Amino acid sequence: MADGTITSGVSKVQPTLYDVSRLSGVSSATVSRVFSGKARVSEEVRKRVMDAARQLAYEPSHAARALAGRRTQTLGAIFPEIASGFYADVLAGIDEVAAESGFDVLASFVGKRRSRPELVKRLLRQGRVDALLVLNLDDSQDLKHESIDHLPIILIDHEIPGSSLPVIGMDNVGGAEAMIEHLFEQGHRRIALLTGPEGNFDSDQRLLGCRRAFARLGIPLDEALVLRGAFTQESGAAAARDYLESGRALPDAIFCFNDAMAIGMLAELRRAGRSVPGDVALAGYDNVEAAAHLSLTSVASPMRLMGQVAARWAVDLITRNERPVPHRLQVRLVVRSSSAGKHGSRGGAVRTPSASGL
Amino acid sequence: MADGTITSGVSKVQPTLYDVSRLSGVSSATVSRVFSGKARVSEEVRKRVMDAARQLAYEPSHAARALAGRRTQTLGAIFPEIASGFYADVLAGIDEVAAESGFDVLASFVGKRRSRPELVKRLLRQGRVDALLVLNLDDSQDLKHESIDHLPIILIDHEIPGSSLPVIGMDNVGGAEAMIEHLFEQGHRRIALLTGPEGNFDSDQRLLGCRRAFARLGIPLDEALVLRGAFTQESGAAAARDYLESGRALPDAIFCFNDAMAIGMLAELRRAGRSVPGDVALAGYDNVEAAAHLSLTSVASPMRLMGQVAARWAVDLITRNERPVPHRLQVRLVVRSSSAGKHGSRGGAVRTPSASGL
DNA sequence: GGTTATAATGTAAGCGGTTACATGACGCCG
DNA sequence: CGGCGTCATGTAACCGCTTACATTATAACC
Numbered sequence: 176m177a178d179g180t181i182t183s184g185v186s187k188v189q190p191t192l193y194d195v196s197r198l199s200g201v202s203s204a205t206v207s208r209v210f211s212g213k214a215r216v217s218e219e220v221r222k223r224v225m226d227a228a229r230q231l232a233y234e235p236s237h238a239a240r241a242l243a244g245r246r247t248q249t250l251g252a253i254f255p256e257i258a259s260g261f262y263a264d265v266l267a268g269i270d271e272v273a274a275e276s277g278f279d280v281l282a283s284f285v286g287k288r289r290s291r292p293e294l295v296k297r298l299l300r301q302g303r304v305d306a307l308l309v310l311n312l313d314d315s316q317d318l319k320h321e322s323i324d325h326l327p328i329i330l331i332d333h334e335i336p337g338s339s340l341p342v343i344g345m346d347n348v349g350g351a352e353a354m355i356e357h358l359f360e361q362g363h364r365r366i367a368l369l370t371g372p373e374g375n376f377d378s379d380q381r382l383l384g385c386r387r388a389f390a391r392l393g394i395p396l397d398e399a400l401v402l403r404g405a406f407t408q409e410s411g412a413a414a415a416r417d418y419l420e421s422g423r424a425l426p427d428a429i430f431c432f433n434d435a436m437a438i439g440m441l442a443e444l445r446r447a448g449r450s451v452p453g454d455v456a457l458a459g460y461d462n463v464e465a466a467a468h469l470s471l472t473s474v475a476s477p478m479r480l481m482g483q484v485a486a487r488w489a490v491d492l493i494t495r496n497e498r499p500v501p502h503r504l505q506v507r508l509v510v511r512s513s514s515a516g517k518h519g520s521r522g523g524a525v526r527t528p529s530a531s532g533l
Numbered sequence: 534m535a536d537g538t539i540t541s542g543v544s545k546v547q548p549t550l551y552d553v554s555r556l557s558g559v560s561s562a563t564v565s566r567v568f569s570g571k572a573r574v575s576e577e578v579r580k581r582v583m584d585a586a587r588q589l590a591y592e593p594s595h596a597a598r599a600l601a602g603r604r605t606q607t608l609g610a611i612f613p614e615i616a617s618g619f620y621a622d623v624l625a626g627i628d629e630v631a632a633e634s635g636f637d638v639l640a641s642f643v644g645k646r647r648s649r650p651e652l653v654k655r656l657l658r659q660g661r662v663d664a665l666l667v668l669n670l671d672d673s674q675d676l677k678h679e680s681i682d683h684l685p686i687i688l689i690d691h692e693i694p695g696s697s698l699p700v701i702g703m704d705n706v707g708g709a710e711a712m713i714e715h716l717f718e719q720g721h722r723r724i725a726l727l728t729g730p731e732g733n734f735d736s737d738q739r740l741l742g743c744r745r746a747f748a749r750l751g752i753p754l755d756e757a758l759v760l761r762g763a764f765t766q767e768s769g770a771a772a773a774r775d776y777l778e779s780g781r782a783l784p785d786a787i788f789c790f791n792d793a794m795a796i797g798m799l800a801e802l803r804r805a806g807r808s809v810p811g812d813v814a815l816a817g818y819d820n821v822e823a824a825a826h827l828s829l830t831s832v833a834s835p836m837r838l839m840g841q842v843a844a845r846w847a848v849d850l851i852t853r854n855e856r857p858v859p860h861r862l863q864v865r866l867v868v869r870s871s872s873a874g875k876h877g878s879r880g881g882a883v884r885t886p887s888a889s890g891l
Numbered sequence: 892g893g894t895t896a897t898a899a900t901g902t903a904a905g906c907g908g909t910t911a912c913a914t915g916a917c918g919c920c921g
Numbered sequence: 922c923g924g925c926g927t928c929a930t931g932t933a934a935c936c937g938c939t940t941a942c943a944t945t946a947t948a949a950c951c
Contacts, residue, residue, distance in 0.1 A: 189659050189683060191907055202931045207909060214910090217929060238605065238660025239907035241596035242936050249639070263621040267642070274646040279655070281607070282640045284625070288632040297637070301547050301937085302596025325547060438826070465823045468796070549937055560901045565939060572940095575899065597937035600906050659907085 190231040199227035210235055211244075241302045250489050251281045251304035253294050255311060261435075261461060261478065262310065265331065268482025269308060276490040278305075299326060306489035311376055327492040329499070331485050333376035341492075341499045343484045347377055350474040350506035351384025354430055354458055357472070357508060359392050361516030363427035363456055367400040369414050369440065371432050375406070381432050381460065400426055404436045411439025419447050425455045428514065434459035434466045434473055441469060441513070452515040462509050472514035475507040548589040557585035568593055569602075599660045608847050609639045609662035611652055613669060619793075619819060619836065620668065623689065626840025627666060634848040636663075657684060664847035666840075669734055685850040687857070689843045691734035699857045701842045705735055708832040708864035709742025712788055712816055715830070715866055717750050719874030721785035721814055725758040727772050727798065729790050733764070739790050739818065758784055762794045769797025777805050786814035786872065792821045792831055799827060799871070810873040820867050830872035833865040 192210075196203040201220055208214040209224045216224075227233075241247045250273050254262045266282060273280050281304055285291045298304050307326060311333040330342040358366055368385055371378030382401075389396045402418065404410040411431060418425075431437035437459030441451055451457045459466055462475035481504060488499040550568075554561040559578055566572040567582045574582075585591075599605045608631050612620045624640055631638050639662055643649045656662050665684060669691040688700040716724055726743055729736030740759075747754045760776065762768040769789060776783075789795035795817030799809055809815045817824055820833035839862060846857040 193907080203908080204910075204932075205930060207907095208930090211909075215929070220929080234654070234658045236600070236659035236907050238596060238599035239936090240909080241660070242594070242600045242938085243907075243909040245909095245936080247596065266640070270640070270642050271644060271646070274642075274644060279639055279641060279661075281637055282624070282628070283637060284628050284632075286629065286632060288629070296592065300592045301594035302599070303637075465826050468823050468826050551937080561938080562902075562940075563900060565937095566900090569939075573898070578899080594937055597906090598939080600908085600936085601938040601940085603906080603939090 189236070190233045191236070192233075194231055195224060195227045195233050198231065199223045245302070246493075247302055247305050248277060249279045249281055249304045250306055250308060250486060251298040252283070252308045253291065253298070253310060254282065254284045255291075256285045261433075261463065264478035265310065265482035265485075268479035268484075269486040270482075271479075272483045272486035272490065276486075276494075278486075278490060280486075301325075305493045308485045308489060327489060329485050329488050329492075331481055341488060342501045343481050343488065343499075343504070344502070345476055345481065345504040346506050347380035348384035348387065350460065350476075350508070351381040351430075351432075352388040353506075353508045354460070354472075354474055355385050355388035356392070357510060358428045358430065358456065358458065358514060358516075359388075359394070361428070361456065361514055363514075363516055364394060365397070365400065365426040365428075366394070367402060367418075367426040367429045369402045369404045369411065369429060369431040369436050371404060371406045373403065378406075378432050385430070404432070406433050406435060408435045408439035411436030411441075412443040413439075415440045415443035415447070419443075419449075425449065427516075428456035428458065430458045430460075432460050434461045434463045434471060437471055437473070437513075438465060438469060441471070452513055456516060457513045462507075466509070466511070470511040470513050472511045473509050475509050477504045477506065480504055547594070548591045550591075550593070552589055553582060553585045553591050556589065557581045603660075604851075605660055605663050606635060607637045607639055607662045608664055608666060608844060609656040610641070610666045611649065611656070611668060612640065612642045613649075614643045619791075619821065622836035623668065623840035623843075626837035626842075627844040628840075629837075630841045630844035630848065634844075634852075636844075636848060638844075659683075663851045666843045666847060685847060687843050687846050687850075689839055699846060700859045701839050701846065701857075701862070702860070703834055703839065703862040704864050705738035706742035706745065708818065708834075708866070709739040709788075709790075710746040711864075711866045712818070712830075712832055713743050713746035714750070715868060716786045716788065716814065716816065716872060716874075717746075717752070719786070719814065719872060721872075721874055722752060723755070723758065723784040723786075724752070725760060725776075725784040725787045727760045727762045727769065727787060727789040727794050729762060729764045731761065736764075736790050743788070762790070764791050764793060766793045766797035769794030769799075770801040771797075773798040773801035773805070777801075777807075783807065783813045785874075786810075786816065788816045788818075790818050792817035792819045792824045792829060795829055795831070795871075796823060796827060799829070810871055814873060815871045820865075824867070824869070828869040828871050830869045831867050833867050835862045835864065838862055 192203050192206050196206045199206070199220075201224060205216060205220060206224050206228075208216050209221050210228075237247075250269065252266065252269055254266070262284075266280070270280050281298065283289075283294050283298065285294060289297075295307070295309070298307055304326070307328045308331055309328060310331045328340050330340050332344050334342050334344070355366065368382065370382055386396060402414045404414050414436070429440065431440055437457055441457055444451055444455065444457075449455060458472040460474045460476070461478075462473040465471075466473045484502065484504070491497040492499065550561050550564050554564045557564070557578075559582060563574060563578060564582050564586075566574050567579050568586075595605075608627065610624065610627055612624070620642075624638070628638050639656065641647075641652050641656065643652060647655075653665070653667070656665055662684070665686045666689055667686060668689045686698050688698050690702050692700050692702070713724065726740065728740055744754060760772045762772050772794070787798065789798055795815055799815055802809055802813065802815075807813060816830040818832045818834070819836075820831040823829075824831045842860065842862070849855040850857065
């Protein structure tokens with residue numbers, strides 16, 4: 176009966192540590208030692224145990240390990256709802272590092288069915304995950320009230336005022352500054368902004384960068400040109416419609432605070448018969464894959480890298496109690512033809528505006 | 534707080550069932566009943582228990598529940614490496630349904646660091662997940678040898694010959710047939726195919742669909758026009774280079790078996806000064822977001838829906854032991870300008886080639 | 892009223908590991 | 922040769938729940 180004949184009905188019971196212990200003639204503690212690798216076991220005994228385990232096709236029970244050992248080998252990750260497409264890179268980065276370190280990843284998305292607080296509470300349960308990675312969310316405030324004492328939490332791409340949780344972020348301020356400078360160099364002066372939702376960390380940071388750049392360049396900030404969006408493609412299209420319907424003259428350039436909105440806006444502008452960058456220059460943020468296809472000038476956000484760093488921090492925190500140093504990753508301005516000014520554009524040029532640091 | 538050696542801070546110990554039991558003056562079993570909801574408890578006692586639990590900020594331990602109750606409320610999902618971007622929709626669908634049903638999702642990606650068999654073995658451990666969702670992979674063969682008796686496994690978008698695991702798939706054959714017919718209608722006769730990796734289920738199915746369509750339309754299949762790719766953007770570009778370097782005349786149309794390859798090919802063709810659809814018509818498969826921006830004719834794969842169905846099946850299997858009926862989801866031909874023929878194209882038209890059914 | 896079905900709760904034995912502590916074998920030393 | 926430190930292994934008490942079974946209170950019936 177060597178081969179895997181189908182056991183009809185009788186659901187084969189999984190062998191336990193004790194089965195292995197019995198078959199190999201050693202105590203259960205020794206078997207545990209062999210499998211956990213946390214204590215020395217003589218080579219001879221180890222071999223006997225492994226043989227028995229193989230014979231029985233034994234696999235340690237994750238649940239029992241988690242309960243007795245207080246380790247789940249699992250990283251929890253919470254993504255915002257608006258993350259479509261965008262989060263995939265972060266997740267890929269997290270998974271990559273987790274896999275290297277022998278961890279699994281529990282990915283959850285805030286959605287209609289579960290709110291962020293619910294999710295956090297759920298994952299905070301003992302024995303669910305060993306650490307929590309939380310992505311940028313609009314309503315970050317509540318997290319600091321969570322009981323987080325027993326579990327490391329790492330914030331990705333946002334900060335919580337008044338909390339000292341480690342944060343891996345990116346240089347949103349520098350990215351936005353660089354973009355404004357670029358648009359300025361292209362000859363654009365009346366620059367409209369399409370921001371993200373109110374209170375969103377990324378959006379606020381980028382807006383700050385814009386203000387700084389405006390100040391330095393001596394451009395007065397026209398509040399009427401600060402449009403509010405929702406980081407979705409549809410909100411970009413809506414903003415375009417609203418603007419056009421208002422009858423105002425188009426600005427020289429529009430800087431959308433993410434690519435999704437820029438794409439929506441681009442589509443809507445073209446539908447209305449306006450050309451980009453002929454009638455108005457356009458720029459986005461994040462440098463998603465589609466930006467390349469649409470020749471959209473953007474800022475490359477290091478999503479994958481953020482995921483990697485966050486996971487690495489989590490693993491170090493769990494295994495060595497090593498406290499991470501908050502860090503802000505570099506971003507890269509990616510110039511394409513959508514932002515060209517009167518003098519013509521230099522498509523494809525790439526510049527790195529920000530140095531990494533604290 | 535000297536963070537050197539011993540945890541000097543009073544790391545708050547999580548309250549247990551027994552703490553709640555003591556505080557509320559009922560037995561631990563009753564507290565368990567209140568929280569699991571699996572037995573009747575008088576309204577008065579329930580209230581007392583809930584009050585005590587709230588006072589202590591009690592949250593049940595996931596690990597203990599999993600061990601004692603043999604339920605993890607977790608779905609495992611294994612994605613292939615090539616899935617970039619593409620899997621995100623499937624994951625979203627899975628997560629959506631899982632969330633509705635109170636499940637979490639453990640997402641793992643086959644990568645350099647862990648092979649599929651390793652991953653499966655890992656997730657198959659007792660108490661890790663309650664069911665496994667496995668996506669299309671090139672080397673599906675090994676799965677049927679896994680010891681899967683104690684755990685439901687659902688296959689997404691691929692079948693394993695000789696195994697009776699439930700499969701949620703899509704009508705690849707019909708989709709490919711519809712595409713070939715469309716290209717034929719556009720007047721294209723010399724049609725090249727760029728397939729996926731050898732042995733890949735999707736690729737084989739799509740190829741089958743093409744053969745059928747060719748046969749029905751009376752087009753002889755020219756094996757020299759069947760190119761092999763790897764489902765990556767780069768392999769699409771490479772195929773284009775190879776073809777151009779071969780010096781052969783371009784075919785009327787090229788049908789790439791996924792959008793990623795079509796996008797790579799499109800870029801390479803344009804770089805070489807060939808116009809699409811002017812010099813050669815082009816079509817992809819999957820209808821990824823970028824396809825819309827590139828005006829690429831494609832076939833819309835119901836990725837999100839597949840994820841939803843798979844998760845729904847898993848949940849039903851777990852909670853009600855309801856065996857799912859294998860199912861093949863409809864696909865939709867999405868015509869855009871990249872496939873236009875001599876007569877001109879009807880951009881934007883959408884047709885549904887396949888009826889749903891076994 | 893006595894008997895019995897029914898509902899609510901308590902008792903305690905697991906679930907399958909980990910790990911503090913005890914034990915015994917061995918080598919080394921004065 | 923007795924004492925002692927080391928190392929490999931065994932013993933058994935948890936980890937924090939679930940649940941079969943026992944118990945008691947209450948309702949229902951003849």
